[in-house]
Amino acid sequence: VITRRAFLGAAGAAAASAWARSSRAAVPAATDLTVDAQKLRSRLERLSTFGRPAGGAFADGVSRVAYSDADVQGREYVIGLMKAAGLEPRIDPAGNIFGRRGGTGGSLPPILFGSHIDSVPSGGNFDGDLGSLSALGVLETLAASGTVTRHPLEMVVWAHEEGVAFGRALACSRIVAGDIKPGDLDEVWNGMRRADAIRRIGGDPDRILEARRPKGSLHCYIELHIEQGGNLEKAGLQVGIVEGIVAIDKYDAIVTGFANHAGTTPMADRHDALLAAAQLAVAVHDVVTSEPGRQVGTVGHLEIAPNAPNVIPGSAKMSIELRDLSPEKLRRLGDAVRARARDIAASTRTTIELKPASLAPPASASSDVQDAIGRATEARRWSTMRLPSGAGHDAQMMAQIAPMGMIFVPSVGGVSHSPKELTHWDDCARGANVLLGTVLEMDRV
């Protein structure tokens, strides 16, 4: 678990806390203020029209892939709302949209909070949108009540979070975290160079390095998001306090058998790559479910060749993805899958190569932010659970430069990345108010 001390240093943390104690009375309690739930809902509904399928309704979801016309229009809509709220929106060189409200604490670092509004193709209306529009609602609520925090407050709408366009490794929050390499801007997707894509949404690729924000320059980063899983709904709880974002170990399994005639080749003489791949997919499931815990394992991609009904498959390629907060557990599960692959290769007389495709480290949520979320929900008497995020988020990048925390609200049926994605309006409003309360709690820390 990462604490603020790790970011600010012992002296800085002590100074900030002393300041906090002396000025605690300046800011109202979280429960005194409430984000306008009706406004939040009507904005989510309006935002959903940018990228809505032709002739569709809210329930038909949205396709607002980053850098598309729908994305550009959705961003313009949000920028307009920010201006109307008296903010002066700033687009950083990476294309991320920021809106700032000053604090009373002199040079104290800002509290950053927000999410994204791009979507996967045929996605839902809550993933990203809720956190982005709630961040605006928080700033408006504070302004309306005349509340001024010690820390400057910044809302953000991150660009290209879903990674549909140039891949997740090129999400724009990553640039802010300092992860930008020469050549990244030359990636091409859909005939569009990444530099041009960034220009299209108002960014400035020539000054891309200026988008970076150094480690320690933020007081913390907070993101409200729908859970995208079914844990909260299943447990009948209202708010999730994210412990961290899981690590992901990805492998490509390459199975090599021997293609042969499906009619003339006796069962005992076969080297059936699909049979081996099928056994391996079953083994992945067995290994992952063989111990308690929240780890998940997925074979999502499988390709076989020659893929004809009357030919024994000669080769297969499949993805194996393992996720958990603990890299040690992932290593152990990976080793177990590897051992099973060896046995399967021997018994099917194929070869199976298990190539690590990528290993993403976990991102822990700061205990300070987790505790602040806990206090904000406790004040409202809302029920909570602590849980990991199985999905990646911009918060993962921010964890590299700031204490990070995430608030989850329930997803009906755990459905996400689908038009069927749904979070009840009450839960949306609850999430916005927890975000507001957490911002105020963190302002005091």
Next chain:
Amino acid sequence: VITRRAFLGAAGAAAASAWARSSRAAVPAATDLTVDAQKLRSRLERLSTFGRPAGGAFADGVSRVAYSDADVQGREYVIGLMKAAGLEPRIDPAGNIFGRRGGTGGSLPPILFGSHIDSVPSGGNFDGDLGSLSALGVLETLAASGTVTRHPLEMVVWAHEEGVAFGRALACSRIVAGDIKPGDLDEVWNGMRRADAIRRIGGDPDRILEARRPKGSLHCYIELHIEQGGNLEKAGLQVGIVEGIVAIDKYDAIVTGFANHAGTTPMADRHDALLAAAQLAVAVHDVVTSEPGRQVGTVGHLEIAPNAPNVIPGSAKMSIELRDLSPEKLRRLGDAVRARARDIAASTRTTIELKPASLAPPASASSDVQDAIGRATEARRWSTMRLPSGAGHDAQMMAQIAPMGMIFVPSVGGVSHSPKELTHWDDCARGANVLLGTVLEMDRV
């Protein structure tokens, strides 16, 4: 098992046999004559150049798909050989090539024998070619020795056997067996109407019905072919006497789960279509190998959606193909697979629909022809085994109108439909001589 009696009727069979006994001395014993092995080899090598990969050699196999330029050229080469042998090649309205040599037995029906020369893409040099060129070799050998049989002899080179162009259901031998429906000629493949394809190889689609040969109009049909499986090689035996061509039951399994986020969906909440499909593929293998026998079962085709590493597959479609000589066994295996599918659907919380895609009945080899092959090999003291054909052949269609038999020679490693397909030259020559002996044996029956 089908006997000649079933085709000729009791009286016809008795008359033919009486004739046979009275004139047995007119035809030499099979062992007195030998097909020219060197000529057979050099012709197989020459034929392999039509459709050979650019810059390749014999070992690189052949792509001589029906109706392609390579097919047209290969057919011209064989027609040239037939003319040089004194035959007057006739192309029937379906595009099949016939060459006839008269007999002494008045109106006795002809003995038909041959195979095909079209190939699968990246196929081998023996599948079809061996039986076609051996048939020519048999006629040449008889002519050279001045042997005249009682029955007229006809060799045939069937068109479009592999079913690459318009599908196996439209093989040209099928037309001869009377299986031709209105509309069949309007099928389009690769931008080519089937009628035009048939015209391209010298057939006459306007007179297509004249290609039919009525049931009982042939004394028998004999086909020499490579085994395409590894049974003969494994047993160390020289000649296979085919008992029949297996029945094929094909199913499409449609698995419906629910696509969801691979990171946020707990293992217990998944409806993973790929996991269900994998379990079903393993179950097909288990069911098929759970009882003794030569039955085979193959999952050759599998498609999943959305097929992304980070999404739990929501649906899968797979082929299941079961082959055996016994339709009863196939039904039993199909029922067992269906029962397993029900269990798998329940445990993975998916639905699995098992739709019969096609049911091809078995084609039994006539006991008369099997026995004739047996006598022909016994005379040469070659070792034999009786076995089913797991692959489909033109003989399957001919079984509908005539007593049918097939001769197999060993395939190295059981490999077929591959450039690696190989039958040793000694085995090729052996096959041609068994064909010759069998023709002479059947002439006496």
